[in-house]
Amino acid sequence: MLTVNELHASVEEKEILKGINLQVNPGEVHAIMGPNGSGKSTLSTVIAGHEDYEVEKGNILFDGEDLAELDAEERAHKGIFLSFQYPVEIPGVTVTNFIKTAINASRKAKGLEDMPANEMLKKIREKAALLEIDSKFLSRSLNEGFSGGEKKRNEIFQLAMLEPKLAILDETDSGLDIDALKIVANGVNKLKSKDNAVVVITHYQRLLDYIVPDFVHVLYNGRIVKSGTKELAHELEAKGYDWIKQELA
C-alpha cells in the first residue's frame, strides 16, 4: 500500500530525512519509534504532503502511484489520513460542520454527490458512540478550548468518519490519560481491517500495549536503523534510546 524508497527530505534546506525505506501492506500495523528530533513527525508530514518539505531524493508510492505531484488534499482523497500531534483550532466552525465539509470535499473529488443528510447524521452518531463522544461536543467549535485528550479523540473521530486506507497517528498518545488512551486505542482497533493499515508514531511504548503493532521501526537521525516486531518496542522501553545510539556508534 505504502512504499517509501530511499526518501531524503529537507525543510528550509536542512536535511531531516536521510534515506528512509518503509513498506506498509494492507492489514498491517507499523510503529515508528525514536528519540526526539529523529525525524518521526517530518516523515508523517512529508507523506501527508506539506508544501514546506522538499523531497530531495527517493519517492513515496501509494497503491503504486508516486505521490510527488499530489497536493495534501489529493493525498487525502486517495485515502491517506494524518492524525496531528497538535490539531488546529478553528473558531466558528463546529466539529459536525467541519467533518461534513471534509467528507463532501472528498466525495466531490471522486465525482460523487454530497452525502445525504440523514446518512451523514447516522454515521456521525455511530462513530461518536464508538469513541464515547458526547453530542454536545459535536456542536462545539473545532478544537477551540478542547483539552489535549478531547483534541486527540476528535482526531480519531475524524479518522473514523473519513475511513482512510492509511492512517498515520502522530504522537496520538501525548497528552492523554490512561482512560482516554484506552478509548482512542479501542476506536483505532475497531476501525482496523484487512484492507487498511495504521502507522503509529510514538516516543513511548505505552500506546503499543493497546494498539499492537506487527512491525516496529526505530528512526534515528533521519534513518530507520532497526526494525523488528513488537518485542523491539519492549526492548526500547527497557533499555532506552541510548542503547540504539551506542549500538550505532
Add this chain to the structure above:
Amino acid sequence: MELKEKMLSSFMVLEQDLDLSSPVHDIRSESLKTFEDKGFPTNKLEAWKYTSLAKLLKNNYSLFPKKETTLELKDVKKYFLYEIDSYKVVFIDGVYSPFLSDTTHDGIDVCLLSAALSKPKYKKIIDKYFNQVADKEENLTALNTSFAKEGAYIYIPKSVVAEKPIQIIHFSTGEQGDFMLQPRSLVVAEENAQVQIIERHQSLAEHAVWTNAVTEIFADKNAIIDYYKIQNDRHDASLVDNTYIAQQGNSNVKVHTFSFGGKITRNNLNFYQKGEHIDSTMKGITIIEDQQHVDHYTLVNHEQPNCESHQDYKGIYSDKAVGVFNGKIYVDQIAQKTNAFQQNNNILLDDKATINTKPQLEIFADDVKCSHGCTIGQLDEDALFYLRTRGIPKKEAKGLLTYAFANNVLESVAIPALKTRINKLIAMKLGVEIGHDL
C-alpha cells in the same frame, strides 16, 4: 463646475421647498457657511490621510431627484431582512416610499425626519436633539446638515421596548443619473427604552452614487440600542457614513458595521459618554476585494468616570483592496476607572492588498484600563495544511479559515435572523459553503 460650487449654488433650489422661518433653516444656513469655509476634506487633513475623495468629486451628480421612481417589492425584497417582522422606513432616490415602508405611531414613532422637522408636535424633541451631537465643524456633516431633507425619525418613549426591529433602507435606482444623497436620521431612546435598528444603503443599477449620511443617536439613562449597518453595495457606490452617539448613565449602545461592498466607504463613528456606567460597543467585519476601499474612523469620548468601551474590528482584504482603521480613544481627566478596549485584526490575502491601522489613545486620567492591539497577517500555514489533509482543497480551506477569523464578531449580534444572514453573506464572500447551516 466644481462639486463644491455646484452644492453652494444649488442651495437656493433647495430653499424653494423649505420653510425659511423655521429654526431648522437657520441651522442649515450656518452649516452651509461652515461647508463653504471648509469644503470637501482632502488628504492634507490628518483624519483623511488614507482615504481620498478626489475620485468621487469628479462626477457630475444630480443633487435632487429629477423624477419620481417606484420599485416593486419583489425586485428589492432580498435587501430586506424579510424573514422577521419589522418596521420599515424606505427611501428611493432620497424620497420616502410609503409603498415599501411600514411605519408606526403606536407607542413609538417610526416615521420621517421631514415630518418631524416640520410638524409642531415633534418640535420639543427636535429642539432638544436635532444637530446636537453631530460635529458642527466637520466638513461633510455640515454639508449634510445644510442639504438633508429626509431620513428616518425614531422615537422610543420612556420605558418602552420596541417590540420589533426597525429597518432603514435607502435605495438608489440610477434613474437620476449620477446621484448624490444626503440622508439624515435621528434616533432617540428615552430612559429605559430599547430598540434594534438595521440600516442599509443600496444602489440598484450601474451609476455613480455618493451617499453622505448623518445619523444622530441619543440613548438616555438605562436605554439599550443595537444598531446594525449593512454595507454590501455595488462597486460603483460610495458612502460616507457619519454617526454620532450621545449616551447617558447606564445606557448600552452597540454598533455593528458589516462592510462587504461599495467603492469607497468611510465610517465616522463617534461615541460621547455623558454619564457614568455606560457601555459602548463597536464591532466591524470588513471583507473587500478588487479596488474597494473601506475606512473605519472611530472615536470614543470617555467624558465621565466608570464607563466602558469595546472595539473589535476584523478585516479581510484581497486583490488591491485598501482598508483603514483609525481608532481614537479619548479619556478625560475626570474619567477615572475607564475600561477601554480596542482590537483590530486584519488578514491580507494578496500581496497588493493594503491595511493602514492606527490606534490613537489620548488619556488624561491616571486610574484607567486601556488596551489596544492590532495584527496584520496572512493565514496560518499550519492550519491550512491541517484542513487540506482532511481533503478540503486549498481554496476552500483558505475560505474556511478566513470565515473562522471573521466569525466571532457575530457573537454579539442580538437578532438571530440577521446573524444567519450575515453568516451567509460572509460565507458567500469567502466562497465557503459551511456557513449555511450554522
